[in-house]
Amino acid sequence: MKIIEAENLKKDYNGFSAVKGVNFHINRGEIFGFLGPNGAGKTTTINMLTGLARISGGRVKLLGEDYTRNHKKAQAMMGIVPDESNLYEELNGWENLCFCGALYGMERDRREKRARELLEQFGLEDASSKPFKAYSKGMKRKLTIAAGIIHEPEILFLDEPTTGIDVAFARQIRNLIVDLHDRGTTIFLTTHYIEEAERLCERLAFIVEGEIVREGTVEELMREAQGENIVNFTLGGDFNEVKKEFKAVFPDYGYRIGRDSVISVHSPEAFSLLPLVQFFEERGLPVYEAKIARPSLEEVFVKVTGIELKKMQNQKEGRG
Amino acid sequence: MKTWIAFANILMKDMRNYYLKPPNISWGLIFPVAWTLMFFLRSPVAVEVRDLLPGVISLSILFGTTSMLAVTITFERKSRSFERLLLAPISLNLLMLAKTSGAIIFGMVNAFIPVVFAAFLTSLQGINWLMVLTSVIFIAITSTFLGLFIAVSVSQVFEAQTFSNFFRFPMIFLCGLFIPLQDLPVFLQPLSYALPLTYGADILKTAVNDNGIIPVPLSFLVLLAFSALLFAYSIYNVNRKWIS
Numbered sequence: 001m002k003i004i005e006a007e008n009l010k011k012d013y014n015g016f017s018a019v020k021g022v023n024f025h026i027n028r029g030e031i032f033g034f035l036g037p038n039g040a041g042k043t044t045t046i047n048m049l050t051g052l053a054r055i056s057g058g059r060v061k062l063l064g065e066d067y068t069r070n071h072k073k074a075q076a077m078m079g080i081v082p083d084e085s086n087l088y089e090e091l092n093g094w095e096n097l098c099f100c101g102a103l104y105g106m107e108r109d110r111r112e113k114r115a116r117e118l119l120e121q122f123g124l125e126d127a128s129s130k131p132f133k134a135y136s137k138g139m140k141r142k143l144t145i146a147a148g149i150i151h152e153p154e155i156l157f158l159d160e161p162t163t164g165i166d167v168a169f170a171r172q173i174r175n176l177i178v179d180l181h182d183r184g185t186t187i188f189l190t191t192h193y194i195e196e197a198e199r200l201c202e203r204l205a206f207i208v209e210g211e212i213v214r215e216g217t218v219e220e221l222m223r224e225a226q227g228e229n230i231v232n233f234t235l236g237g238d239f240n241e242v243k244k245e246f247k248a249v250f251p252d253y254g255y256r257i258g259r260d261s262v263i264s265v266h267s268p269e270a271f272s273l274l275p276l277v278q279f280f281e282e283r284g285l286p287v288y289e290a291k292i293a294r295p296s297l298e299e300v301f302v303k304v305t306g307i308e309l310k311k312m313q314n315q316k317e318g319r320g
Numbered sequence: 321m322k323t324w325i326a327f328a329n330i331l332m333k334d335m336r337n338y339y340l341k342p343p344n345i346s347w348g349l350i351f352p353v354a355w356t357l358m359f360f361l362r363s364p365v366a367v368e369v370r371d372l373l374p375g376v377i378s379l380s381i382l383f384g385t386t387s388m389l390a391v392t393i394t395f396e397r398k399s400r401s402f403e404r405l406l407l408a409p410i411s412l413n414l415l416m417l418a419k420t421s422g423a424i425i426f427g428m429v430n431a432f433i434p435v436v437f438a439a440f441l442t443s444l445q446g447i448n449w450l451m452v453l454t455s456v457i458f459i460a461i462t463s464t465f466l467g468l469f470i471a472v473s474v475s476q477v478f479e480a481q482t483f484s485n486f487f488r489f490p491m492i493f494l495c496g497l498f499i500p501l502q503d504l505p506v507f508l509q510p511l512s513y514a515l516p517l518t519y520g521a522d523i524l525k526t527a528v529n530d531n532g533i534i535p536v537p538l539s540f541l542v543l544l545a546f547s548a549l550l551f552a553y554s555i556y557n558v559n560r561k562w563i564s
């Protein structure tokens with residue numbers, strides 16, 4: 001079931017086209033991700049979906065209902081975590097959470113109960129009475145996520161949830177995201193970390209310069225880039241001795257001899273492994289390892305977008 | 321019911337966070353106290369204190385409300401926490417009313433500081449208190465919305481302060497607070513009648529000393545019209561500029 005749909009969604013800033021008519025949807029319960037470099041239009045898209053940016057063209061729907069011109073009803077079902085924490089600096093963690101709950105009309109008992117639960121779940125009990133301005137960057141991000149889900153939204157928007165956060169906190173945050181997903185929250189996240197997208201998202205869209213260049217499940221995206229199937233065998237002997245025979249038995253397969261007795265067998269068709277393993281074993285070459293080589297999402301991304309990874313990282317780091 | 325919870329909590333947070341914070345309280349109080357002392361203490365004759373009272377009340381409200389909105393709105397806008405409010409499922413009208421109610425109440429409290437001072441210096445008999453209260457409410461609303469108009473027209477707190485002084489200081493001289501309207505140069509008089517405080521101060525003059533020159537119902541009507549216009553224009557501006 002589609003929870004959010006964007007049809008031909010556009011955003012112009014005084015003639016500059018930041019988002020150029022994107023089409024995508026988010027299924028209920030999934031983690032959907034936008035992966036793209038800085039300036040691709042990720043934040044702008046989130047802002048259009050949540051009501052912080054006026055939509056220049058196209059439509060947005062929530063559960064099939066058009067809300068392009070009026071976001072207020074839809075906002076009740078959304079939780080929004082911006083790329084930079086925007087809670088109240090002078091309020092402490094507890095006050096911030098309770099206030100955010102109140103904004104969504106939660107009664108006092110309920111919001112206080114939720115605030116307590118969240119502070120515990122996020123490991124922030126000790127910081128609950130400290131003012132937000134005294135928090136570290138990672139703690140700030142965690143509290144901002146907690147504030148985004150205090151009202152138990154149907155769908156959570158996470159804009160670059162781990163950008164600029166140190167490794168330990170980033171891991172905690174990723175675990176929290178998986179946790180939320182397990183509890184049934186639909187999540188739309190943006191990121192410029194390919195690894196993060198691969199690890200967390202079920203479906204992904206690559207966005208570059210305001211356009212979605214590819215969209216699909218992680219599996220689908222991988223498959224597309226996979227020109228051929230490759231299996232790497234680690235053998236306990238010299239492959240050269242059986243080279244000729246191999247060609248005769250498996251005329252459709254190609255091979256490449258790598259280092260350390262590894263040979264890569266490749267084929268445009270899917271493999272059947274057993275005949276290969278038998279072939280080697282029967283000729284006195286024990287098979288220690290047979291590994292299907294999958295292209296990484298990284299390779300797929302580079303292939304599809306033509307953007308080098310280093311460039312993505314540098315751009316981001318260069319900003320802050 | 322649900323939107324009421326949001327409204328009440330926005331108001332209470334602002335109260336606790338801004339209005340009741342010592343530095344802000346003192347800032348809010350400094351103006352009325354300063355005006356009061358400045359004008360009252362150099363007028364030993366009791367009658368003069370009563371003459372000055374309407375003007376001092378008006379200024380206390382004006383300065384109290386407009387200073388506060390520069391903080392509660394411009395500052396939150398700058399720190400991006402205002403986005404949280406824009407993303408909440410409450411209408412923009414209600415949100416802006418919640419953000420301004422605190423200032424309106426603050427302005428009304430400020431209005432009575434000079435009254436308390438005056439009570440020590442002169443007799444306050446014969447004042448139409450109901451009319452004082454009503455006009456204080458109206459002036460507080462109008463000047464709060466003037467502050468709102470300023471706050472949403474700028475992006476920096478200091479700009480808000482500068483811009484409000486651009487409105488506030490001329491008003492001291494042009495609104496008939498201390499110089500009667502009819503004594504102003506003729507070419508300035510139309511300008512006086514274009515400023516909302518002129519009408520608020522005139523009602524207060526009628527209420528305190530019965531010497532206003534504009535019909536009271538007309539003044540109320542003008543204040544109401546100013547409030548509605550300033551509020552509507554501010555909402556329009558927020559919609560246009562902040563949800564870009």
Ligand SMILES: Nc1ncnc2c1ncn2[C@@H]1O[C@H](COP(=O)(O)OP(=O)(O)O)[C@@H](O)[C@H]1O
Nearest residue numbers: 013018036037038039040041042043044045564
């Ligand atoms: N308010 C704005 N005015 C003008 N241009 C903007 C504005 N916000 C974003 N942009 C531009 O739109 C493009 C997309 O920005 P953004 O959505 O923030 O990218 P991302 O989140 O993917 O890094 C960028 O080129 C950015 O400079």
Ligand SMILES: [Mg+2]
Nearest residue numbers: 042043044083
């Ligand atoms: Mg962004």
